[in-house]
Amino acid sequence: xxxxxxxxxxxxxxxxxxxxxxxxxxxxxxxxxxxxxxxxxxxxxxxxxxx
Numbered sequence: 001x002x003x004x005x006x007x008x009x010x011x012x013x014x015x016x017x018x019x020x021x022x023x024x025x026x027x028x029x030x031x032x033x034x035x036x037x038x039x040x041x042x043x044x045x046x047x048x049x050x051x
Contacts, residue, residue, distance in 0.1 A: 002045035004038035011040070011049040023049045 003011040008025070015023040026048045036045045 001049045002036050002039050003047050003049055004041060004043035005046050006043065007038055007040045008047050008049070011047070015049055019051075021051065024051050025049055 001011050001015065012023060012025070015021075028046055028048060037043060038045050
């Protein structure tokens with residue numbers, strides 16, 4: 001799941017509710033920024049949440 005700074009806590013909660021596991025959280029490096037947006041809003045994605 002791709003998410004912005006604002007929605008990181010919500011993304012973690014959603015992952016834990018669905019998978020019942022703690023997710024791996026990876027920060028997207030500035031030099032390899034994807035042209036993707038947060039899955040919950042239109043802000044640029046900053047984190048990848050998942051395993």
